[in-house]
Amino acid sequence: MAHDAFERTAPDITCREVVDRTSAYLDEHVGDPIKVRLTMHLSSCIGCGTYVKQIASIRNLLGLLPGAVEEPARRDRLCRIFSARQQRLSSAT
Amino acid sequence: MNSAITTYHESPGQSFLAGESTVVSAGTPPSEAGRTLLARLRAGDEGAFGELVDKHHGALIRMALSHVADREVAEEVVQDTWIAVIEGLSRFEGRSSLRTWIFGILIHKAKDRGVREKRHRTFSAFDSHEDDHDEALDPSRFHQSGEWAGHWAFPPQPWDDQTPEKLLASQQAVAAMQRAIDALPVTLKEVLILRDVDGLESQEVCELLKITETNLYVRLHRARERVRRAVEVYLEGMVPEAV
Numbered sequence: 647m648a649h650d651a652f653e654r655t656a657p658d659i660t661c662r663e664v665v666d667r668t669s670a671y672l673d674e675h676v677g678d679p680i681k682v683r684l685t686m687h688l689s690s691c692i693g694c695g696t697y698v699k700q701i702a703s704i705r706n707l708l709g710l711l712p713g714a715v716e717e718p719a720r721r722d723r724l725c726r727i728f729s730a731r732q733q734r735l736s737s738a739t
Numbered sequence: 740m741n742s743a744i745t746t747y748h749e750s751p752g753q754s755f756l757a758g759e760s761t762v763v764s765a766g767t768p769p770s771e772a773g774r775t776l777l778a779r780l781r782a783g784d785e786g787a788f789g790e791l792v793d794k795h796h797g798a799l800i801r802m803a804l805s806h807v808a809d810r811e812v813a814e815e816v817v818q819d820t821w822i823a824v825i826e827g828l829s830r831f832e833g834r835s836s837l838r839t840w841i842f843g844i845l846i847h848k849a850k851d852r853g854v855r856e857k858r859h860r861t862f863s864a865f866d867s868h869e870d871d872h873d874e875a876l877d878p879s880r881f882h883q884s885g886e887w888a889g890h891w892a893f894p895p896q897p898w899d900d901q902t903p904e905k906l907l908a909s910q911q912a913v914a915a916m917q918r919a920i921d922a923l924p925v926t927l928k929e930v931l932i933l934r935d936v937d938g939l940e941s942q943e944v945c946e947l948l949k950i951t952e953t954n955l956y957v958r959l960h961r962a963r964e965r966v967r968r969a970v971e972v973y974l975e976g977m978v979p980e981a982v
Contacts, residue, residue, distance in 0.1 A: 693890075693895065701960075711916065727822065727825055733783070
């Protein structure tokens with residue numbers, strides 16, 4: 647688990663520091679001491695609570711964006727190449 | 740299309756790139772579903788290969804576009820990747836996940852093509868690099884001094900519970916997010932695509948890009964913040980009832 651200088655020395659946590667650690671916090675990649683302080687800060691700071699929710703929404707939306715669509719002709723061609731390769735391998739063994 | 744025979748193999752714990760045309764992947768073991776898919780592929784199941792293409796093609800194109808400037812070239816890089824997957828499948832030993840292996844091949848090919856392209860290009864926005872000293876969020880949004888230094892001066896305005904699905908249903912909002920992704924420097928774009936768009940585990944992303952977990956989260960947060968900011972700007976331009 648990643649720990650940094652801030653985690654060891656800072657006596658308190660500012661909104662700016664919460665912002666910088668938001669993604670690691672959301673993905674549960676912060677150590678327990680910093681997680682406790684982030685959670686305590688978030689329980690009383692509306693601005694940071696809003697920010698963390700928005701980053702979580704963005705993270706979730708990114709996985710739902712429409713992707714590039716493979717053209718059927720190219721997909722079919724790749725599948726044919728795959729089958730031909732497998733047949734060559736089968737006949738060689 | 741360059742479909743020359745290229746050797747790809749795995750070797751846990753070794754360098755990711757062992758030579759000009761050798762891809763080595765290591766680490767994250769395959770899941771049960773991954774092992775089943777691999778067995779079907781090895782049995783020559785064309786449907787399984789089609790599923791693999793459908794599942795990863797979009798993310799591979801986006802990943803290729805992190806390194807090359809145009810869509811047509813990205814398509815060629817991805818096609819070359821699939822050919823290499825087909826050619827290398829019999830030698831793939833399953834010590835890493837199939838997905839990690841495929842992305843490893845793509846990244847190698849895309850970087851190689853990107854380097855060759857840059858030799859023929861002058862400076863452009865595409866070449867922009869992330870400055871490690873950049874802040875994730877505009878520092879002017881925080882108090883700069885006094886008792887509240889480092890705390891919000893201009894906090895984000897809350898979104899309602901329906902905002903995410905309304906954003907996804909809006910072509911303009913989706914376009915704004917995609918423009919923000921396209922505009923990211925390559926170091927931010929590749930982590931965002933691998934982790935958030937295609938859902939690779941953070942460990943897989945670190946292995947593929949050879950970066951530490953701390954570095955991953957610094958980059959990932961900057962990338963997510965730029966997309967969040969693009970949405971914030973989009974929403975500021977909307978009438979309040981619209982989203």
